[in-house]
Amino acid sequence: MVHPGGVREPVFHERATVLVCRHxxxxxxxxxxxxxxxxTKGSGERLVGEVSWRGFHWWPLAGSSAHQAVPSEIASALNEAVLCLSxxxxxxxxxxxxxTLEAIATDKGGGKSKDPLAKQLANMAASGLLQPALADWAKEVRAVGNSGAHFDPIDTVSNADASQLIEFLQALIDYLYVLPYDLAQRRAARP
Structure with missing residues (x-):
């Protein structure tokens, strides 16, 4: 940007902002x-229209702290998923x-740790540990995770896909670990 008198001022297309979490x-x-x-500036498109800002890196990263009821191996795997997405x-x-799902299945006794994840999830569903909707989502995490691990030019994993898997896992962890822990703490605190 050039001001009157020929003084140049740099124009930045990225910025750092400090916010406060509502929660x-x-x-x-x-x-x-x-x-x-x-x-964006480097998109090759003509830059005409309304100016807005989009976050592309957050710190601390979402999900970087886990509830004390969550086993460290599970928290670590989920945190790594969040880091990859970020x-x-x-x-x-x-x-x-x-x-992360495999760590949960192993921890919750979905079968022997050497059993395929599909069998562990089926065991968890059959025992009632996973309600039908949770069991269906768990199958989705397994299937999309497999797509991410094995090359197939047609079957891709989008940011939205990965984000949904992480959101589901956070809900599953709350259901299997956090809610039972919090209820036990509440009951222990009553006279």
């Missing part, structure tokens, strides 16, 4: 990129989501 009320740093008419690596995120 935990902690600070969050966000790196944002400028969109003009819905396009790095725009949806296939890797899907593979780590599948690994």
């Amino acid at each position: 935990c009320e902690q600070g969050i740093a966000v790196l944002e990129e400028q969109l003009t008419g819905g396009h 790095a725009n690596c949806p296939r890797a995120a899907a593979v780590m989501a599948r690994r």
Whole structure:
């Protein structure tokens, strides 16, 4: 940008913003990129239209802290899935989501750890540990995780796919670990 008198001022198309989380009320740093008419500067599109900003990197990363009831191996695998997604690596995120599900199945006794994940999930569903909707979502995590791990030019994994898998796993972890723990704590605190 050139001001009157010929003074040049650099124009930045990325910025850092500090926000406050509505839930935990902690600070969050966000790196944002400028969109003009819905396009970024390097997109090759003509930049005409409304200017807006889109976050592309958040710190701390979502999901980077786990509830104390969640076993560390499961929390670590889920955190790695979140990191992969935040790095725009949806296939890797899907593979780590599948690994998280496998860790949950092994921890919850869905069968022997050497059993295929599909059999472990079937055992968890048959025992009632996974309700039908949870069992269906678990199958989806396994299938999309497999797509991420094995090359198929037609079968891709999008950021939206990986994000949905992570959201489901967070809900499953709440259902299997956090809610029972919180209920036990509540009951223990009553006189």
